[in-house]
Amino acid sequence: MTDEEIIQLFFQRNEVAIKETNKKYGQYCFKIANNILNNKEDSEECLNDTWMKAWDSIPPTKPRHFNLFLAKIVRNLSFNKYKSKHTNKRGNGEIALVLDELEECIAGQSDVEKIYIAEELQTTINEFVRGLPEKERNVFIRRYFYSESIKEISKRYHKSENNVRVMLNRTRKKLKAKLEKEGYLS
Amino acid sequence: MKKEELFDGFGALEDELLKRSEGGGSAMKKGKNYNKILKIGSAAACILVVLGVGVIDWNNNKETEFNTNSKDNIAIEGNEIVSTEQSKIQKEPESYVDVSMLLASNEGVTEQSLAFSCIEIGEYSAIYYKVESVDSSILKESIGSEVEGTKNWYKVSGHEDMQYLISYDRNEYSLWEFSSFQSESYAYGDVLKFIYHINSAEDIKEIIVTPADMDNTDKGKVIQKEIGTTTIIEEEEIEILYDVLSGLTCYGSNQWDRIGLGDDTPSAMLEQVRKGRYLTMVTTQGMKIDSLKYTGILGMFYEYSGIAYNALTPEEKSAIEKILNIK
Numbered sequence: 001m002t003d004e005e006i007i008q009l010f011f012q013r014n015e016v017a018i019k020e021t022n023k024k025y026g027q028y029c030f031k032i033a034n035n036i037l038n039n040k041e042d043s044e045e046c047l048n049d050t051w052m053k054a055w056d057s058i059p060p061t062k063p064r065h066f067n068l069f070l071a072k073i074v075r076n077l078s079f080n081k082y083k084s085k086h087t088n089k090r091g092n093g094e095i096a097l098v099l100d101e102l103e104e105c106i107a108g109q110s111d112v113e114k115i116y117i118a119e120e121l122q123t124t125i126n127e128f129v130r131g132l133p134e135k136e137r138n139v140f141i142r143r144y145f146y147s148e149s150i151k152e153i154s155k156r157y158h159k160s161e162n163n164v165r166v167m168l169n170r171t172r173k174k175l176k177a178k179l180e181k182e183g184y185l186s
Numbered sequence: 187m188k189k190e191e192l193f194d195g196f197g198a199l200e201d202e203l204l205k206r207s208e209g210g211g212s213a214m215k216k217g218k219n220y221n222k223i224l225k226i227g228s229a230a231a232c233i234l235v236v237l238g239v240g241v242i243d244w245n246n247n248k249e250t251e252f253n254t255n256s257k258d259n260i261a262i263e264g265n266e267i268v269s270t271e272q273s274k275i276q277k278e279p280e281s282y283v284d285v286s287m288l289l290a291s292n293e294g295v296t297e298q299s300l301a302f303s304c305i306e307i308g309e310y311s312a313i314y315y316k317v318e319s320v321d322s323s324i325l326k327e328s329i330g331s332e333v334e335g336t337k338n339w340y341k342v343s344g345h346e347d348m349q350y351l352i353s354y355d356r357n358e359y360s361l362w363e364f365s366s367f368q369s370e371s372y373a374y375g376d377v378l379k380f381i382y383h384i385n386s387a388e389d390i391k392e393i394i395v396t397p398a399d400m401d402n403t404d405k406g407k408v409i410q411k412e413i414g415t416t417t418i419i420e421e422e423e424i425e426i427l428y429d430v431l432s433g434l435t436c437y438g439s440n441q442w443d444r445i446g447l448g449d450d451t452p453s454a455m456l457e458q459v460r461k462g463r464y465l466t467m468v469t470t471q472g473m474k475i476d477s478l479k480y481t482g483i484l485g486m487f488y489e490y491s492g493i494a495y496n497a498l499t500p501e502e503k504s505a506i507e508k509i510l511n512i513k
Contacts, residue, residue, distance in 0.1 A: 065201045103189040122198040141207040144196045
């Protein structure tokens, strides 16, 4: 079934929409959830929540890229669950490494936390990512949006793991410079 | 700012950026010589014609190939083994494999992958997406010649076109379908020529035209039924369509802003059905290309995933809509 047909089922409030979404994108969304949660049961729970969220959002939303629409929902829900489960302790799996890496980008900021608007940060990140060379950009996205492992990324783009690490390290430094310039780290 | 907040900040990345990152896979060497591809393709075509090799029954084909492998006791362990097999296959005339037999619908497989891969073909970077397919072992038996300049990307056995390719990666064979070139704009004639191996109207056997189905309400279905399905077989009509299509400029995917389908109100949706047609080109090699769609609302071709083409001139629009019976 095509995405358009599935979305049409959502618009018709036909519950088959959820079944078809699960059939077509269950594995895809599970991977994103499990990269963050590293737990089968939690990931499956997030998947169900994702279908419900899609059900509540469509209509009126009519996603242009259905898979990416779902990817953003499942990523958000999974990370919220991760945060609620790991409030005071370091988590396991790829996400812990991803977060540690991102911490490098904000190291050195003053103890007084700067107030910022989340939407503005998102815009800044979009601008930054859009301005990266294509290969660097794709590697960066696979790591910090999809939380894919270095190994997975190296296989996807046919690069050595070391090459991917170096590329990510370089890009994180650029991001830090951008965040400093934009006043997020003062 | 906390690291978690920074991670959250990545959650709203633009779709276009995310979609592009879906790519991966092997990259072909730059500066590939198209003429060489065509020469190889033509040579393969000649061999097929001379030997009179037609469509071979899949079961016979499978059995024969499995027996061969069994005799040679070849196990898939890595790329070197594939190369051995490949060189063996290249010494023999390729059997023609019907791609429809490789698609998952033939085995009731429902698993869906969203993997994209970019392969450099001459001056273009071609985007292929992974499609549901039969088991890896069957794909293994269906590989044809290796796509020049790539590592572990194969045409389907007996095919000169590159609509579908078979990839070997991580001890698995998978089937990939061409989507578009990764370029701001390119000539659709190049897609016809290099991907679908359509060099003239003579390479198109027929074009099946079905009504657009974006409105499946009762009213929408009535209109669809009235329009019905037609098959264009007249040489003159196919030639007009080919001339228009080969002269189109394609603007790649996610170009919905360029595609003027109109809004989503019930009356507009019905109009989209009235003015819309889906085309399936059947080549003389038996390939079916069903990605092209036409909307008479603005007089342009488009494809799913928002692949847009330039709007037709009034003369072209008139000629195409006459053939497609759009009033």
